[in-house]
Amino acid sequence: MKRTLAIGDIHGGLKGLKQLLARIDSKEDDQLIFLGDYVDGWSESAQVIQYLMEFSKRQECIFIKGNHDVWCEDWLREEKAPAVWQQHGGKGTIASYKDFSKSEKKAHLKFFEAMPLFHIDDQDRLFIHAGFTSMHGVAHETYEENFYFDRTLWEMALVADRFVQKNAFNYPNRLKHYHEIFIGHTPTLNFNETEPMKALNVWNVDTGAAFTGPLSAIDIDSKTVIQSDTVQSLYPYEKGRNKN
Template sequence: MKTFVIGDIHGAFKALQQLLVRMQLQPEDQLIFLGDYVDGWPQSAQVIELLIELQCRYRCIFIKGNHDVHCELWLQNNRNNSTWAQNKGLPTIQSYEPLNNENRLKHLEFFSRLQFFHIDANDRLFLHAGFKNDNGPAAESPVENLTLDRSLWELALTMNKRVISHPALYPKRLKLFKEIYIGHTPTLIYNETIPMSACNVWNIDTGAGHTGCLSAMDIDSKEVIQSDIVQELYPEFRRYRE
């Protein structure tokens, strides 16, 4: 049995399909998705449909990202936030045009079941972005901060070299868990095309919503599997940045 953590998808249905084939999954494997399933590339609705199917075949855990929050609100109210629609959500809205009300309701139910964080039996935390509260993600308020916070990753990056020489400096927030897995902040910002680690934090967002690949990582062996560069899979579409 393997457990894979998968980074931000951002509507890249073709990349998700390709990645799943390359992962050579077995029925007993577990998949943990870190959120931001929608917004960016043109097949957000198809991504959600595939994720719903996957939970019938594998043990899946789905984390909620900030882009998923917007899409859920849109599906609930049938009204779009103009800023979201113009800057990020338009490809998502267009992808939903062929779907009937029954399928839209099925997708809304999927969004409503997304978790803001997950802690496994080995004290490993999975969430979309980060948390600021020294008592952990369960104490974070409002809970939507877990989809937006970048300070945890910035803290890990800042302290990574320091704690090697001075273990006493290890930040309290990071010591709450054996490992922490996040997305939200593309590693491309740091000129990295594969998942990055700093202290005990792993960033799995390798920029599928931008000019990078979609990545999965075996959390035990740390083996990384990637799709092709997503923009090469959608050469006819413009990118929508964060």
């Protein structure tokens, strides 16, 4: 049977990515939906992008754009390196590109530029890096930045999950537009969890691969979780990135 798997934030951890994909053991008709933040963290950000570009030639993939990807894209296009980016992994990402040619960097830029900000499948399941704020869904979002920076969607789902039953009158309007929502951006480590978390119809698949957690994938139908080892253990001489 064809599977669709959502994959959390990679943050330059190529070793974790390769290990996870080997454990997924994807078949030709499987679809992999990556939830963004491919760069900034461990030392192989540019190498992650190169690997994913090659991997997508033989596997159906959708690459959602995250906030760290926006920063890297801007740097590749205009060599902009704002302090906030450098402080949260950008410095290491720039270093990872030292052996890449201009043409290779240009190809990476095109890869970033082609990334959608969200994806909605034929069962009204939304895949997005962070969230959105419009009560009318992503199509009515006023600020594009919310797609890759917003945390209020997840925060709201966490709080409401305690008090709201499915189809209740007070079920949050923002969530009613989609059967399920799959996000990254906010590490589940913040809530002392190392596996994907569910709150109402929102699944958070960022299990903190940038820090002390594993890289995770979830089969969106069966809800089977597949994980790498903790990515930190694969880069024992590195520190990862600062939280943001």
